[in-house]
Amino acid sequence: MIRVKYFYILLLVFVIGAGISCSKDIVNRTDDAPALSPANTDANAGTWKPILLTSPTEFAVAAPGAVTTPDYVAQINEIKSWQARMTEEDKAIVKYWSAGAILRWGEIMRELVAKHNLAPVANEDGTYPVPSATNPLAYPLFPFANPPYAARAYAYVSAAQYDALVAAYHYKNVYKRAAPYVVDPSVNVLIPKSDLPSYPSEDATVVGAAVEMLKLLFPGDQDFIQRKAEEHKRARIMSGANVRSDIEAGEALGRSVASKFVTRARGDRAGAAVGTPAIWAQLEQDAIAKGEIPWISQETPKRPPMLPLFGKVKTFLFDSLTAISLRPPPPPSTGSEQMKKETEEVYQFMKNLTRDQIAITHFWADGVSTYTPPGHWNAIATDDFITKNFSEVRWARNMALLNMSLMDAAIVCWEAKYYYFNPRPVQLDPRIKTTAGLPNFPSYISGHSTFSGAAANILGHIIPEKAADYDAMAKEASMSRMYGTIHYRSDCEVGLVVGKNVGSYAVQRARTDGAE
Amino acid sequence: MRIKIFIALSCIFLFMESGRSQTDLDAIMMNKNQFCNGLQYAHSSWKNYWEGELKRENLNLGTVTTQSVMYMANYGITDNLNIMVGAPYIWTKPSAGNMSGMNGIQDISAFVKWRAYQKKIGKGKLSLYAIGGISTPLSDYVIDFLPFSIGLGTTNLTARGMVDYLVGKINLTGSAAYIRRGNAELDRNSYFDTELRLTNEINMPDAAQYQLRAGYRGKYLIAEGLLTNWTTLGGFDITRNNMPFPSNKMNNTTVGAYVKYTIKQHTNLSILGSANFTVSGRNMGQANTYSAGAFYAFYFGKNHKK
Structure with missing residues (x-):
């Protein structure tokens, strides 16, 4: 009798213990997406046909400082000092963003859409409130990202990012500034190397275009969007892919190009839909x-x-x-x-x-x-x-x-x-x-x-x-x-x-x- | 027959308690070689529900009704060690709107209940119980259509401790359980809980259940009052005007009553009924649940005690 008791206690402990020890963590299927390592860098993409831009030079990008200047050396040192104290979290950030700027900003967009894809609840009198872009944080939250709203949002962000990158690739070819790890071989590089010129940064161009477009499309989520933008830019510096001036030039270009799309969006009649x-x-x-x-x-x-x-x-x-x-x-x-x-x-x-x-x-x-x-x-x-x-x-x-x-x-x-x-x-x-x-x-x-x-x-x-x-x-x-x-x-x-x-x-x- | 049933189909959006809701919650044991089984019908409905902590109604659902028929069986391996199994068939439907109700066989559950300790203290008798159980879906039912899904599709492990004090025919029983829930899987490969997830797998929060019950425990009649709380240990709130989701933080507290009567002239047969009312909740409906059942006992072995 006593033995039977202990048998069942042990069985119980075993069963419960087995359950508790199993991990319940879930994994997103793009968590381990490999770092972007294009078979072809498409270095001539500055000649591709843009969507809204009249030409890739519609928005000017100033010539970068020479890599021999103290300013540039200071920027190289910024990379090195980040790299000297990389935490596990920093490494995870680099890994996350290295999978690709368009990939990750696409996911961020989809997250914003999913968050906002909720129809407003009815008023007491049986009417329905309409979300207001000028007061996005008051209920009903702006936007109600239903399928047409979402389709338009995805299109504007994607189109702006594409045009901005066509311009960026044009200027890369004009200025031909080599990547930091080419200029200074003592810089560690935590992503696949590329012979694509690094000025202006293509990642920062994508960031600038996205952030500017999303101010219009998801005006109540700026804290989240800006946090992602800062993290992305930092990832590029920490990884040795870009110096700060590459980032700044790319971001500014992205914003400028996006502003043209913002103007189009304001006049595309969606506001009256x-x-x-x-x-x-x-x-x-x-x-x-x-x-x-x-x-x-x-x-x-x-x-x-x-x-x-x-x-x-x-x-x-x-x-x-x-x-x-x-x-x-x-x-x-x-x-x-x-x-x-x-x-x-x-x-x-x-x-x-x-x-x-x-x-x-x-x-x-x-x-x-x-x-x-x-x-x-x-x-x-x-x-x-x-x-x-x-x-x-x-x-x-x-x-x-x-x-x-x-x-x-x-x-x-x-x-x-x-x-x-x-x-x-x-x-x-x-x-x-x-x-x-x-x-x-x-x-x-x-x-x-x-x-x-x-x-x-x-x-x-x-x-x-x-x-x-x-x-x-x-x-x-x-x-x-x-x-x-x-x-x-x-x-x-x-x-x-x-x-x-x-x-x-x-x-x-x-x-x-x-x-x- | 000494089985007794606590009806915990008090759940609302879901049947997180069903299937494991019979005798694992009370302090009554079957004797050695006793086998008891039966069917129980339950009817649960709600009109108001809590969206997060906001209580509301939804004219596009009207009143959501859940009915179930559950088979349950209990066997005494020894006087102090019982095993029990059960499985329900469940139907759900709304009274308004255009959403389809669902139905199907839900989870099978199996429990081992062990009376580990008994001692006379003062005028009464104190007993301590340890109960462990497992439940798992018997069918590939849809979990992603709440509040009409018939269950959450998780495999659960339950560990429960229980204290019972009996003075004459008056009992006071308290129990606490930890429910370890396995992950659930959706038919889609992406969802938003508090962020976008690119997987069909849901990390399901564990849960706890507490119950106090007290009343009369006679030879033929058992009548008790119940206070029950289910608390999800994690999870998130339904956002404004959103649909419920399996990993919501579903909590509720119910008060209720339970009566079982063993037929004097035919002690193999017993009937029971219960009612439970939700007094507070979160991400669940404010359900009223009624149940009725009938059970029949057999005696295996030669020297059964009665």
Whole structure:
């Protein structure tokens, strides 16, 4: 009896102990991304075609001081004194940033989007507050980073970073200042060496462009953004990659170039995309006048539709007439047999939903508190770009192509959504419930499908050997919206086509921007 | 039959307590070679919930109802050592909005309960118990659709200490448990808790549970009042108007009552009922939970005591 007791005590202690000793730490999949070590430095990227800049010299960068001056020697000594007292934390910072400036600032962007992707709660009187850019820290926090807002934010930051890097690479070639570890071989170098001139610093150019753009896009998160910026610049000095004047010149250039994008963003009509109660009512009236059942918010209290005028925002890859021409033909009439059939199909998906289909729905849902579908495609691109050994400027160019596609896809998609103002399956058949989260805007065409069609097209151009994979992913993302009962088949299939058409403009640009 | 059931389906967003909520919380032992098993139905619902510490309602959920049927079994290896297992089937659904409810078989749990020490002190008898258990999902249910997910998908190890003092037929029982929770996995490969995570794995905070219970413990009738607290040791608050997430800091305190009656004419059979009301919480619903069950006992071995 006594022995039995002790046996069970030991067993208990063992089981509990085994549980406690297991580590619960989780690892981000890019934590161990290798240091950027491009197969090709793209030293001629100063000749690539910028997006907004009229020329790479639009913003001047002063000639750097000679490496023989006391000023430069002092800057070398700054590196050496950092290196003489590197802590483990410093080393971790160097490792983190060495994976690439575009990579890490992309992740920071996605974090900001996910943090802000929350719809405001209703007021007591059943109306909804609108976040204010001039008072971003008061509830509702600014911004509400919904998919169109996010797509636009990713595009502006990526495009500004790309243009700034084209300018930076131009000046690198003009001034040809060697890296600190080339000038003074006694400087340790904690990252892969490069024969790319170090002035102005490409990393600091990316920092400057990002920080300046994010003041506009995430004005309430400056503490976080500035902390990341300081850390990034310090990482470059500690690693021996840049002296301080490389950093300062790059940052200033990045800020200047971004200011041009800030000006564009202020005038791109996104600020008015929320619309007004009169506009919201008119959309409903217009659909009724066409003999259609209008979209109605399925939330309680009824929430105004998301960004009804986002379809009028200024596109990056084509002009506004082209944007209108990309509008798809109408969806099946809400009273038609076809619509009845498609609604029934959605209901059948719900009735026969498998566990795998829920997994697919949730994998692609990218709803509340996530980085949105455009962010998801950025994450997919990032995972693949890491394996490609792209230079910093090629990373930027590829991300800009992707994100301009995604923003323009959002614009064309939103234009169609509000042009047709088509109801969701849940509205037409109250038996339909969702395992995703019902977006508060019209159904036709599917945003997920449009984003995915555009992204798969341009990514398939950038990494041709994965083109078929990207197409398969886009189709799965599109289908996930039917599994989740969010969309009809027409929304999804047409969305994919429209997205692909938008993406073709990015492909066309990619073929002619001098990078291929 | 001496099994007794404490219903801890007081949980709200989740069934963090279910499956391990029967006899591991009370101070009653099965005798050697006694086997008891049965089914218990529970109905839990809430309209208000705590978003972080802010109490609110949500017109797009209405009232969220969770029902469950749980199979439970308990066996006396010796008079002082019992093992028990259980598993529930769970249904969830909202009364408003367009979100889909979910259902499925949740976690299996197994506990070993050991009465380590007994002594007469004053007019009563003091007993000390050590209880250890494990629970793990029986199905690949969806954890990423709270408040409709039927569970959190973690494998848990529980270590509980319990003190019981019985004077005549009046008992006072106190217990404290540490629940070591394994990590959970999502169907997506990125999420935001307090920062962006690029993984499908969630670091799940451990939890503690405390309970005080007191009342009448007769031969046929047991009636007790319960005060129970669940505290998540870590985790984060639901941000404004966000959805709940598995690693939220879910806390709650419930008060309740529990009654079990063994049929005098047929002592193999017993019936029970309970009610629990949430009095405070964090990142959970303010649930009222009612349950009812019936259990049947068998006696193996020749010289069973009754």
